[in-house]
Amino acid sequence: MPNINDQIQSIVDSNDVVLFMKGTPDFPQCGFSHQASQILRYIEVDFKGVNCLETDELRQGIKSFSNWPTIPQIYLKGEFIGGADILRELFQSGELFTTLTEKGIPFKAPAGAQA
């Protein structure tokens, strides 16, 4: 069984968009995780939700993997983007759409959003 770091690395390498969260997109168990998955769903981005509450090893492992102390965490094409706050800020500023476009990740820009 590969160590937790390698497991996380393979998840982010094999999925364009990954949301490490508490709970699942359908049953989020934390307000910030819910907010992050809502944003991704609103702009119709396909993403893999990973429930970090399943094992403590994953819950702690993700924090050291990214050197980021909280969950949720968002990865685009293997690159760590940030947590719920940064995703919300990028969404509100429109920078998220630029980043998604640059990385070739399909999404549906809301009406009136500047890309």
Add this chain to the structure above:
Amino acid sequence: MPMPAAEIESLIKQGIPDAKIEIRALADDGDHYAATVISQEFAGKSKLQQHQLVYKALGSHMGGALHALQLQTFAPK
């Protein structure tokens, strides 16, 4: 063990001495806060790097005693 706002503020100030900080409680349980931090040290840094500076100042508290911190960071204009 919840964390008082003043302690969060002093920790951030220790890590980022020139920081202007505004903290408000999101809930009255002592571990859900929103904070706005403005510092010259953020200039030229990405949002991710700015937030990491604040988390570094908070050390092990973040994710421990301090469960949730809704963070906004700016460099002064």
